[in-house]
Amino acid sequence: MSTLAQVLAVTAGVLHVGVGVVEAFFFQRPWAQQFLLRKRSSPREVDLWAFNVAFYNVFLGLGTVLGVVLVARGLVDEGRTLVLYTAGFMTLGGIVLWISDHRLWTGTLGQSGFGLATLLATLAS
Template identity: 50%
Template sequence: MNVIAQIFAGIAALIHVVVWVWESFLFRSPRIHNGIFSVATEHVPPVMLWAFNVGFYNLFLGSGTIIGLVMVNSGNVDAGRALVLYTCGFMALAGVVLGISDRLALGRPKGSGLGGAVSQATPPLLAIVITVLT
């Protein structure tokens, strides 16, 4: 796997691990729930279970990519590349879904989640494209 593709995959993994911390452990902080996720304080209690669980989905995606990168660099290139491409594909498609759902959002300003969608989809998509092209 190309080093540049590995860097983008690593960035994607890091983003997902950071979001895991935000969603699963720091979500009650207004800086996180309001500032990052645009969730009003009065709506935090009903979405805590959702945020906690989605945070762990992000952890599992990020750690899968990290494991794949370790495998690639430990001599198990084919299996590692497959794992990285699968998790990056999952992340990129989830970013697309986030962007679409943001456009359909009710009761929120449209575009408020678009930055998250771009952040989620771009690094893994670049990792996939670079891997396929090299």
Template identity: 45%
Template sequence: MSVLVQVLAVITGVVLIAVGLLEAFRYKDQRLHPIFLIKPEDTDAVRLWTVNVGFYNIVWGLFGIAGVVLANSGEVTVGRTVVAMMCIAHAILGMVLIISERRLWLSGIGQSFLPVVILWLMFAG
């Protein structure tokens, strides 16, 4: 993996972890309403899903960072595969977000953009 791909993969991982922490622990904060679209009266009802989705993102972010660490520890194929899996997942999940909730189109693009760039750099570059 090129240095650029590794840097972008770590950035993507850190962003996923940060968003996951917000989803898991700050979903009740109405300052984040534009991101999550959760009304105050619905926070108890959506707790199960927001916490789980948050931890999915945290785990995917950790995988992306671990892939870079593995690649730099001599396990290049394994590391590259882990990074590619993170990127494929989030490229798809960003599109699903746009399709399932059009008001979150910007979040969907944000979720997909770096993973698509990374995949392009990995496989077309």
């Protein structure tokens, strides 16, 4: 994997972990809802959903970073495979987000932007 692919993968991973932390622990704060939903209120029923989705993002981000660690430790095929899977997951997850609600296009860019860039850079290297 190229250095560019590794930097993009770590960036995508850290971004997903960060968003996961916001979703899990700060979701009820107005600034977090504005950041995540583009509005400042949501029904209380959404809290459990947000907490669950948060950990999908955290695990996805950690998996991406783990892939880069594996590459750095000489397990190139294993690490590259993990990065390709997680980057593909991010990319497709962002597309599904946009299909479900076009107003969340900024979330789509955040979810899939670095994932797609990582995917392309990894495939090219």
